[in-house]
Amino acid sequence: xxxxxxxxxxxxxxxxxxxxxxxxxxxxxxxxxxxxxxxxxxxxxxxxxxxxxxxxxxxxxxxxxxxxxxxxxxxxxxxxxxxxxxxxxxxxxxxxxxxxxxxxxxxxxxxxxxxxxxxxxxxxxxxxxxxxxxxxxxxxxxxxxxxxxxxxxxxxxxxxxxxxxxxxxxxxxxxxxxxxxxxxxxxxxxxxxxxxxxxxxxxxxxxxxxxxxxxxxxxxxxxxxxxxxxxxxxxxxxxxxxxxxxxxxxxxxxxxxxx
Amino acid sequence: xxxxxxxxxxxxxxxxxxxxxxxxxxxxxxxxxxxxxxxxxxxxxxxxxxxxxxxxxxxxxxxxxxxxxxxxxxxxxxxxxxxxxxxxxxxxxxxxxxxxxxxxxxxxxxxxxxxxxxxxxxxxxxxxxxxxxxxxxxxxxxxxxxxxxxxxxxxxxxxxxxxxxxxxxxxxxxxxxxxxxxxxxxxxxxxxxxxxxxxxxxxxxxxxxxxxxxxxxxxxxxxxxxxxxxxxxxxxxxxxxxxxxxxxxxxxxxxxxxx
Numbered sequence: 001x002x003x004x005x006x007x008x009x010x011x012x013x014x015x016x017x018x019x020x021x022x023x024x025x026x027x028x029x030x031x032x033x034x035x036x037x038x039x040x041x042x043x044x045x046x047x048x049x050x051x052x053x054x055x056x057x058x059x060x061x062x063x064x065x066x067x068x069x070x071x072x073x074x075x076x077x078x079x080x081x082x083x084x085x086x087x088x089x090x091x092x093x094x095x096x097x098x099x100x101x102x103x104x105x106x107x108x109x110x111x112x113x114x115x116x117x118x119x120x121x122x123x124x125x126x127x128x129x130x131x132x133x134x135x136x137x138x139x140x141x142x143x144x145x146x147x148x149x150x151x152x153x154x155x156x157x158x159x160x161x162x163x164x165x166x167x168x169x170x171x172x173x174x175x176x177x178x179x180x181x182x183x184x185x186x187x188x189x190x191x192x193x194x195x196x197x198x199x200x201x202x203x204x205x206x207x208x209x210x211x212x213x214x215x216x217x218x219x220x221x222x223x224x225x226x227x228x229x230x231x232x233x234x235x236x237x238x239x240x241x242x243x244x245x246x247x248x249x250x251x252x253x254x255x256x257x258x259x
Numbered sequence: 260x261x262x263x264x265x266x267x268x269x270x271x272x273x274x275x276x277x278x279x280x281x282x283x284x285x286x287x288x289x290x291x292x293x294x295x296x297x298x299x300x301x302x303x304x305x306x307x308x309x310x311x312x313x314x315x316x317x318x319x320x321x322x323x324x325x326x327x328x329x330x331x332x333x334x335x336x337x338x339x340x341x342x343x344x345x346x347x348x349x350x351x352x353x354x355x356x357x358x359x360x361x362x363x364x365x366x367x368x369x370x371x372x373x374x375x376x377x378x379x380x381x382x383x384x385x386x387x388x389x390x391x392x393x394x395x396x397x398x399x400x401x402x403x404x405x406x407x408x409x410x411x412x413x414x415x416x417x418x419x420x421x422x423x424x425x426x427x428x429x430x431x432x433x434x435x436x437x438x439x440x441x442x443x444x445x446x447x448x449x450x451x452x453x454x455x456x457x458x459x460x461x462x463x464x465x466x467x468x469x470x471x472x473x474x475x476x477x478x479x480x481x482x483x484x485x486x487x488x489x490x491x492x493x494x495x496x497x498x499x500x501x502x503x504x505x506x507x508x509x510x511x512x513x514x515x516x517x518x
Binding site for chain 2: 125126131132152155159233237239241245248254258
C-alpha cells in the first residue's frame with residue numbers, strides 16, 4: 001500500500017471512496033467503516049480488520065504500509081475538528097447472534113432502538129469494561145459504525161462481539177434459549193437493582209436491555225423480558241442519564257458474578 | 260412581575276440584563292444565573308430561588324407572575340437550539356463548605372478541576388440520584404451555573420448543596436475533620452472498588468474525588484486522599500468514561516451504606 005509519489009489529496013479516488021464511508025449506505029455497500037485516531041487504529045490492527053491506513057506526514061512512520069495523505073485529504077477523512085492524523089478503513093465486524101451466543105457470554109448488553117450514537121458508543125465502552133463479551137444493537141438503533149459511535153466506544157467496538165438484529169421479535173427467546181436471563185431497565189419498574197442483588201439473582205448469566213433516554217423501552221420489550229428493573233434513586237433526581245444507569249447495572253452484574 | 264402591555268423583546272432592558280447571565284462574570288456580578296425549561300424551572304421554584312420568569316405566549320399560563328416575552332427574546336435567553344419557552348433568573352445557590360458539612364452528609368461528590376460542563380452536570384445529577392447531599396466544585400472547575408452544566412444536571416443543581424472551593428488546599432483536611440473518608444478515583448490505583456466493598460470500607464461516610472477525563476486527578480489530590488481507588492476493568496477497554504466511573508463509585512457507596 002506504500003506510495004512512493006506525491007501524497008494523496010481529497011480528490012484521489014481511494015480517498016474519495018473512503019470519505020464516502022461516513023455515510024451509512026456506503027458502509028453497507030462497501031462492507032467497511034472508518035476508525036480514526038491512534039487508539040482506535042491500534043485496536044483495529046489488533047483485530048486484523050484493517051484494509052487500508054491513511055496517515056499524514058507526521059504520523060506515517062508509525063504505520064508501515066500506510067498511504068501518505070495531504071492535510072486536505074485528512075480533513076476530509078476525519079469527522080473531528082482536530083484530526084489526529086491517522087484513519088483506517090476497516091471491515092465491518094458484525095457477528096451473527098448465534099455465533100456470539102455460542103460462546104456462552106456471561107454478560108450481554110442490548111441497546112434497543114437507541115438512536116444517539118454517543119450514548120450507544122459509551123454503553124459499548126462501559127459494557128466492555130464490565131466484562132460483557134457481546135453488545136447487540138437491536139431494532140432501529142444507531143449504526144454501530146457511525147463515526148461518533150466508534151469514537152465514543154474508544155476502541156471497545158473492536159473488543160466485543162457486535163451483533164445487529166434489526167428485527168428483534170425473536171431476540172428475547174434466543175437470549176433465553178442461550179441461558180441468559182433478560183433484565184430490562186425501566187424507571188417505573190416495581191423491583192430495583194438492590195432487590196435483585198439481595199436475592200442473588202444478579203449472579204446469573206444476564207443480558208441487560210437498555211432503551212433510549214427519550215422514550216425508554218417499548219412496552220413489548222418490557223413484557224418480553226424476564227424482569228423489569230429500576231436503578232434506585234435515593235435523592236431528589238428524577239432519573240439517571242442513560243449511560244450512568246447502564247454503568248450501574250452492568251457493574252452490579254459484574255460484581256455479583258464474581259463474588 | 261406581570262406585564263399588561265406588549266411582550267418583552269430582546270431589546271427590553273430586563274431581557275438584555277438576563278441574557279448577560281450566560282457569561283460567568285455577569286453571573287458573579289449579579290449573583291444570579293439562568294435555568295431553562297419546565298423541569299429546571301419547577302425545581303428552581305421549589306427551592307425558592309427564582310427572581311423572575313420569562314415565558315412565551317404558549318407557556319405563560321403555567322407561570323403566574325411571569326413576564327411575557329416574544330420569540331426573539333426567548334431565542335436570546337435560551338442557550339439551546341429548540342427553546343422550551345420558559346427561562347428563570349435564579350439566585351446563586353452556593354452554600355459555604357462548613358454549612359454543608361455541618362449537616363453530616365453520608366455521601367459527598369467532589370469534582371476537582373473538571374472543566375467540561377456536561378461531565379460536571381452529569382456527575383451532579385448522578386450524585387443526587389445516589390443520595391449525595393453535597394457536591395463540591397473544587398479548584399479551577401467549571402462554573403456550576405454554566406448553562407450546559409445546569410442543563411446536564413437536569414434539576415439536581417437545586418436538590419443538593421453546591422459548594423465552590425476555588426482554593427482546595429485545605430479541602431481534604433476539612434472533609435476528614437467532618438468524619439468523611441476521602442476516596443480518589445485513579446485508573447492507576449493499586450486498590451480497586453471490589454477490594455473496598457469486600458472489606459466493608461464503602462459503608463463508611465465518604466467523599467468521592469473525581470478528576471478530569473483528560474488529565475485525571477493532580478498528584479497532590481491523590482496523595483492527600485485517604486485512598487486512591489480504581490474501578491476494575493474486566494474486559495478489553497482501557498478505561499471508563501468519567502460519568503460512568505463516577506456512577507459506579509457513587510452507587511457502590513450508596514448500596515454499601517444501606518446494606
